[in-house]
Amino acid sequence: MANKTLFSSALARFLPRADTVNEAGGKAYAYGPEALLAQLAATGTLSDGFYAHAEGQLAKALEAARAVDPLWVAKCAVYARQSGAMKDMPALLAALLSVVEPDLMVPVFRRVVDNGRMLRTFVQIMRSGQVGRTSLGSRPKRLVREWLENASIRQLMQAATGNDPSLADIVKMVHPAPASAERRAFYGWLIGKPYDVAALPAEIAAFEAWKADRSRPLPDVPFEWLTAFDLTPKQWAVMAERMGWQALRMNLNMLARKGAFQIDGVTQAVAARLADAEAMAKVRPAPYQLMTALGQVGEGVPLLVQAALETALDASLARVPKLEGHVVVCPDVSGSMGSPATGYRKGATSVVRCIDIAALVAAAMLRSNPQTRVLPFEVDVVPLKLDPKARVAVNAAKLAGVGGGGTCVSAPLALLNREKAKVDVVVIVSDNESWLDPSRRGATATMNEWTRLKARNPGAKLICIDIQPYGTAQAKDRKDIMNVGGFTDAVFDTMARFANGTARDWTQVVNEVEIGMN
Structure with a gap:
């Protein structure tokens, strides 16, 4: 031989x-232009890395996107969001398509902008001038308005958590047409304009009433709206029941510090939620997020909850x-x-x-x-x-x-x-x-x-x-x-x-x- x-x-x-x-x-x-864009879309976070700065990453992404067919840009945007769970890069590519291929931008926007955070990110990028424009323009404005008009009150409440731009800023930009008295009252409350108090969504009305009288039941609003207030352990226990799955994973130490686990039944309820296979299937947490959560839990987090995190980690790796x-x-x-x-x-x-x-x-x-x-x-x-x-x-x-x-x-x-x-x-x-x-x-x-x-x-x-x-x-x-x-x-x-x-x-x-x- x-x-x-x-x-x-x-x-x-x-x-x-x-x-x-x-x-x-x-x-x-x-990498060739197509592979480079796919790699940037799947790993780029437009932040400083060990070797490169955010500005260079942005420039490289825009250069690669302009060097390939717009259809490839669209595919990378959707892949990065739906398979890669990325945020900034899919929004950037959708925004770029509004300039280079507006017709393609429409289906990409609808698949990439799937929650309030993505909506705010898209608007922020559009207004930054980085893709060649400093305003939304008629078609993107129509899509943003469409998202607002089709969103549920709960989705709008979640979208109202965060700034730069805030949901109020976006509403002022695109002027969505309220389809009901409830929606009209919500927009008025959001942007600080006169509104019909009797028409407010029940959750918002309860929130305003609770702020005036803290002895009332805790309102069912995004937990971020309540963290600035001085809450009792029982109220934090209620928050633990209402938080989304990812928020629960990320706030275990806070719940421990605030005394939520001292309330009867909370430990068991939180553990059951974290280990719930059906809930995980909807959220699809990244395995590394769960491993990090395990590494960060403090001594105040009950062992039963920590064990549930391990169960969740194993479940997230079932597809390996x-x-x-x-x-x-x-x-x-x-x-x-x-x-x-x-x-x-x-x-x-x-x-x-x-x-x-x-x-x-x-x-x-x-x-x-x-x-x-x-x-x-x-x-x-x-x-x-x-x-x-x-x-x-x-x-x-x-x-x-x-x-x-x-x-x-x-x-x-x-x-x-x-x-x-x-x-x-x-x-x-x-x-x-x-x-x-x-x-x-x-x-x-x-x-x-x-x-x-x-x-x-x-x-x-x-x-x-x-x-x-x-x-x-x-x-x-x-x-x-x-x-x-x-x-x-x-x-x-x-x-x-x-x-x-x-x-x-x-x-x-x-x-x-x-x-x-x-």
């Missing part, structure tokens, strides 16, 4: 040359695929992975780090396939023993607690080659800012090491999960290599489809998004 090392070395000469330098100064491959064969997962644990996953933003920086997401992916795959090998890496592979039977949160915390050095994405592949390991699927979870790799023959070290590995394992596939919007990769897309961006459970689905051969690459998955024009 021919010498595999010799012939893999010869083949390496024909590998694609690295065509750019990443933010860390290492050799890399630039079991990849067949010899699977290796390589989470990047280098220094840059300690940065917030959604970037730095004054007053709103996420506590979820990139390393937390990488660790969770690895721990989840180990849970679904106990034979999975986990190779965390920074400058080199970091030795770490994990128990496949341990709770996902335990293994994820172990992984997130190691590392901190430079980045060498090729390190785990080099180790597998030194071991002459048998491999079917390799999954690398990283920010792709590799700079310590030894580079040869124009290709990145990752491509060179993958070529050596493929010489021994011709059917092997490489999946690179990119969780930061920097726009470069260490491996070039081809039939055995896929780069996918994002950090929600949609990535697991895409990964499974590629591994079993039902998807060529990530752009194919995004391209399957249908945009109706009616």
